[in-house]
Amino acid sequence: xxxxxxxxxxxxxxxxxxxxxxxxxxxxxxxxxxxxxxxxxxxxxxxxxxxxxxxxxxxxxxxxxxxxxxxxxxxxxxxxxxxxxxxxxxxxxxxxxxxxxxxxxxxxxxxxxxxxxxxxxxxxxxxxxxxxxxxxxxxxxxxxxxxxxxxxxxxxxxxxxxxxxxxxxxxxxxxx
Amino acid sequence: xxxxxxxxxxxxxxxxxxxxxxxxxxxxxxxxxxxxxxxxxxxxxxxxxxxxxxxxxxxxxxxxxxxxxxxxxxxxxxxxxxxxxxxxxxxxxxxxxxxxxxxxxxxxxxxxxxxxxxxxxxxxxxxxxxxxxxxxxxxxxxxxxxxxxxxxxxxxxxxxxxxxxxxxxxxxxxxxxxxxxxxxxxxxxxxxxxxxxxxxxxxxxxxxxxxxxxxxxxxxx
Numbered sequence: 092x093x094x095x096x097x098x099x100x101x102x103x104x105x106x107x108x109x110x111x112x113x114x115x116x117x118x119x120x121x122x123x124x125x126x127x128x129x130x131x132x133x134x135x136x137x138x139x140x141x142x143x144x145x146x147x148x149x150x151x152x153x154x155x156x157x158x159x160x161x162x163x164x165x166x167x168x169x170x171x172x173x174x175x176x177x178x179x180x181x182x183x184x185x186x187x188x189x190x191x192x193x194x195x196x197x198x199x200x201x202x203x204x205x206x207x208x209x210x211x212x213x214x215x216x217x218x219x220x221x222x223x224x225x226x227x228x229x230x231x232x233x234x235x236x237x238x239x240x241x242x243x244x245x246x247x248x249x250x251x252x253x254x255x256x257x258x259x260x261x262x263x264x265x266x267x
Numbered sequence: 268x269x270x271x272x273x274x275x276x277x278x279x280x281x282x283x284x285x286x287x288x289x290x291x292x293x294x295x296x297x298x299x300x301x302x303x304x305x306x307x308x309x310x311x312x313x314x315x316x317x318x319x320x321x322x323x324x325x326x327x328x329x330x331x332x333x334x335x336x337x338x339x340x341x342x343x344x345x346x347x348x349x350x351x352x353x354x355x356x357x358x359x360x361x362x363x364x365x366x367x368x369x370x371x372x373x374x375x376x377x378x379x380x381x382x383x384x385x386x387x388x389x390x391x392x393x394x395x396x397x398x399x400x401x402x403x404x405x406x407x408x409x410x411x412x413x414x415x416x417x418x419x420x421x422x423x424x425x426x427x428x429x430x431x432x433x434x435x436x437x438x439x440x441x442x443x444x445x446x447x448x449x450x451x452x453x454x455x456x457x458x459x460x461x462x463x464x465x466x467x468x469x470x471x472x473x474x475x476x477x478x479x480x481x482x483x484x485x486x487x488x
Contacts, residue, residue, distance in 0.1 A: 105304030114294050123283045136289050140297050147301050210272040229273045230280040261269055 099161055103150050110150075113161060114143055120162075120231065121169050127226060128173045129180075138176060142169040162233070163240035170223060170241060177219075206264070213263035221256045228253060338371055339389040340382065355400060362413040365390075365397040369417045369437070373424045376433055383433040390437050394444050407448050414445040 093101065093109065095116075101109035118139055125135035125142075145168050146153075146161075153164055214222055220242060227233045227241060239246045334346035351364045368390040375386035401410035421438035425431040 107298055107301060110301070111294050111298060114297065118289065118293055119285045122285050122289060123280065126283050127280055132286055136286060136293075139289065140293065140300075143297055144300055151304075206268075207272050207275045210269065211276060214276070225273070226280070230277045257269060264269070264272075266268055 110147060117165055121165055125169055138172045141172055160237055163237040166241040209264040213260050216263055339385045364393045368393040372437055387433040387437055391440050394440060398444050398448055411445055411448055414441050417441050
């Protein structure tokens with residue numbers, strides 16, 4: 092099987108099979124990210140498909156230079172679509188975020204201690220961009236370089252921002 | 268502490284299950300929606316045609332621009348004449364050909380008798396064409412004014428160069444055509460009464476002076 096740069100190069104030339112391989116590598120991650128943000132499975136699925144459609148259309152302009160990764164490219168487009176969707180969906184309340192783990196999409200046996208609940212609530216109170224940074228850094232385990240490509244801020248500024256976000260979370264849950 | 272709890276939430280995050288429909292049909296659905304990449308042959312032909320047309324346009328503008336400096340007998344003189352015809356037909360500058368041929372003639376008389384002769388022939392030809400065009404357009408008045416200026420230019424230039432015979436001939440031709448335009452000849456080739464009077468005033472100084480003297484006499488009475 093081709094490695095990722097080869098698949099990207101083939102997809103850029105219009106090879107749908109190569110793009111299918113890229114899709115299979117990332118669609119579950121993108122779905123998870125969309126679902127975690129939107130709390131709606133149907134919308135999350137639509138955004139996954141829309142994300143991959145948009146990436147296909149603009150993959151010609153994608154470059155691995157300057158630390159670009161296809162993963163960051165996918166998350167950036169997915170994030171923009173989530174923002175658009177959230178704007179349209181006025182009823183999307185941040186409180187929904189608190190109920191993660193209480194629906195059918197999360198496997199059973201999830202520990203729900205009170206500290207975790209507090210943190211969940213604190214996460215819901217963060218600004219959208221800060222929450223995305225937490226998701227990408229701590230849940231998706233992305234590098235600073237990749238997150239900076241998704242969120243479009245400089246790496247140095249991102250490190251400082253993460254430090255501040257953690258401080259704020261501590262403040263919100265009363266750890267300080 | 269907070270990192271520990273983030274780890275716990277992360278484990279929940281990672282347990283989010285992808286729906287079966289997306290697993291089984293996601294790529295199938297998407298692959299049908301993906302537009303074909305690669306170059307559309309029609310678009311390619313159109314793009315190439317457009318580029319070709321632009322190149323031709325730029326070259327044509329360049330050639331026409333360079334041709335404006337050409338003189339009778341030069342390679343690009345035909346292009347210059349053609350561009351002037353377009354300007355005349357478009358009504359942008361109806362007398363441009365006559366004016367430019369006169370300027371060419373004055374320039375060429377400074378070079379050689381051969382060049383002057385060629386320019387003189389061109390001028391005569393253009394003069395006849397200009398007259399026809401002016402009559403067709405019904406703007407003989409403007410044409411007459413242009414010819415008056417030409418005649419004056421030729422007269423002034425005659426003293427300054429060696430081939431003044433061509434300039435003299437051109438001045439005479441100009442006067443003749445000017446007269447013909449003024450003449451508005453009838454179908455039998457004879458001047459109308461009004462034109463006779465007009466040409467008499469311009470061509471015959473004596474008529475004019477005698478007429479004036481008659482007026483003066485009346486005033487004196």
